[in-house]
Amino acid sequence: MxxxxxxxxxxxxxxxxxxxxxxxxxxxxxxxxxxxxxxxxxxxxxxxxxxxxxxxxxxxxxxxxxxxxxxxxxxxxxxxxxxxxxxxxxxxxxxxxxxxxxxxxxxxxxxxxxxxxxxxxxxxxxxxxxxxxxxxxxxxxxxxxxPFVWASWHGDEEHLMPNPEQGYEHELYETTTFDPITSTATDTWWRADLPEEKHSQHLRCYxxxxxxxxxxxxxxxxxxxxxxxxxxxxxxxxxxxxxxxxx
Known part of the structure; x- marks a missing residue:
C-alpha cells in the first residue's frame, strides 16, 4: 500500500x-x-x-x-x-x-x-x-x-486533453489493466510532459x-x-x- x-x-x-x-x-x-x-x-x-x-x-x-x-x-x-x-x-x-x-x-x-x-x-x-x-x-x-466491469476495461487507454475552463490543466494519459488471478485492477496515469513519471492505483475487486x-x-x-x-x-x-x- x-x-x-x-x-x-x-x-x-x-x-x-x-x-x-x-x-x-x-x-x-x-x-x-x-x-x-x-x-x-x-x-x-x-x-x-x-x-x-x-x-x-x-x-x-x-x-x-x-x-x-x-x-x-x-x-x-x-x-x-x-x-x-x-x-x-x-x-x-x-x-x-x-x-x-x-x-x-x-x-x-x-x-x-x-x-x-x-x-x-x-x-x-x-x-x-x-x-x-x-x-x-x-x-x-x-x-x-x-470485478465484472473492471475486467471489461482491461487494455483500455485514454488520452485526455487539458480543459482549463473546467479546471483540468494537464494533458494526461491513462491505461487500465485487470489481473483475473488476483481480481485486481491497475489504473495508471501520467502527464504528457512527464512520461517517465507514472502513477498507479491498485484496487482489489470483490x-x-x-x-x-x-x-x-x-x-x-x-x-x-x-x-x-x-x-x-x-x-x-x-x-x-x-x-x-x-x-
Missing amino acids: DWAKNFYSETGRWWAKAEARIGDRDHHRVAQLHEYAGKQPHRVLELGPGYGTTAAVTANAGHTVTAVELSDRATVASAFAAEVTGGTMTVINDDFYAVQLEGPFDVVSYWNGFGIGSDADQRRLLTRIAAEWLRPGGVALIDVSN TPADLALLVAGTGLTLTTVVGDPAGLLKDQHEYLAVLHHEV
Whole structure:
C-alpha cells in the first residue's frame, strides 16, 4: 500500500480545481446514509474522504463527522471543514490503518476507495471498524470495486486533453489493466510532459459473494448490496455494500 499516499496526493494536485466541488454525487451519498442509518444526528467516521466534499455535505445535514485522509487532499478537505454550517467536520491527515480515534461512531463510511492492499489488509480494516469504531447495531457503508466491469476495461487507454475552463490543466494519459488471478485492477496515469513519471492505483475487486466471505468473522455482517444486477454485469464499476455491526 506504499503507493497510495503518493498516487492520491499527486492526482489530487492535478484535479483539485476541477473536482473539489460539491455535487450531486455527494448529496446522493448522504441520502443513502439517511436511507440505511436514519436522518437523526449521527457521529460519522468517513474513511478516505479525498477532497472532503461528501464529508462537508454530511456535516451540513446535521451530523458530527470525523474524516481521516491519508493523502495531501486532506488540505482541501480542511478548507471545506472550515465552511461547514450545519453539524461539525474534523479532518485528520493520517493512515486509517494506524490512526487512533475516539469512538464509538454510529456510521462508518468509505466511499470509493475500499480494496487498497491485500485481502488481509481489508479484513484488518473491517475488524478495526467493528472492534474499535462502530457501535453495536451501527452501519458501515462501503463502496466496493466491481470485478465484472473492471475486467471489461482491461487494455483500455485514454488520452485526455487539458480543459482549463473546467479546471483540468494537464494533458494526461491513462491505461487500465485487470489481473483475473488476483481480481485486481491497475489504473495508471501520467502527464504528457512527464512520461517517465507514472502513477498507479491498485484496487482489489470483490463480487458480492466474495465480499460476504471476506467479511465473515470480522464482526460485521453484509446485509444489503445496492446495485442493479444488470448494471453490475455491464457498467456499474462499484457497488455500495451495507454492513451492520453484529450485536
